[in-house]
Amino acid sequence: MMSAGRGFDQYSGSSHYRLHGQQVLVYQVVVVVVVVVVVVVVVVVVVGVVVVVVVVVVVVVVVVVVVVVVVVVVVVD
Numbered sequence: 001m002m003s004a005g006r007g008f009d010q011y012s013g014s015s016h017y018r019l020h021g022q023q024v025l026v027y028q029v030v031v032v033v034v035v036v037v038v039v040v041v042v043v044v045v046v047v048g049v050v051v052v053v054v055v056v057v058v059v060v061v062v063v064v065v066v067v068v069v070v071v072v073v074v075v076v077d
Contacts (some may be wrong), residue, residue, distance in 0.1 A: 025070050032066055 036059045043055050 022074055025073060029066055029070055032062065036062060 038057055040052070040059060044052050
C-alpha cells in the first residue's frame with residue numbers, strides 16, 4: 001500500500017496543514033498591511049510629500065476597514 005504522504009490523513013482525506021478561517025484572516029491582514037507599507041514607501045520615494053498625505057489617509061481608511069471586517073467576522077464566527 002502506498003503512503004499518502006506527510007501531512008495528509010488518509011482516512012479523513014484532509015490535510016493537517018490546512019488553515020482555519022481565523023488564521024486565514026490573520027494572514028490576509030498581514031499581507032494587506034505589508035502591501036500597503038510597500039506602496040507608501042514607493043510613493044514617498046517616487047513622488048514626494050504632497051501625495052504621501054493622501055496615501056496615508058487612504059491607508060488608514062483601508063486598515064480600519066480591514067480591522068473592522070476581521071473583528072466582525074471573528075465575532076460572528
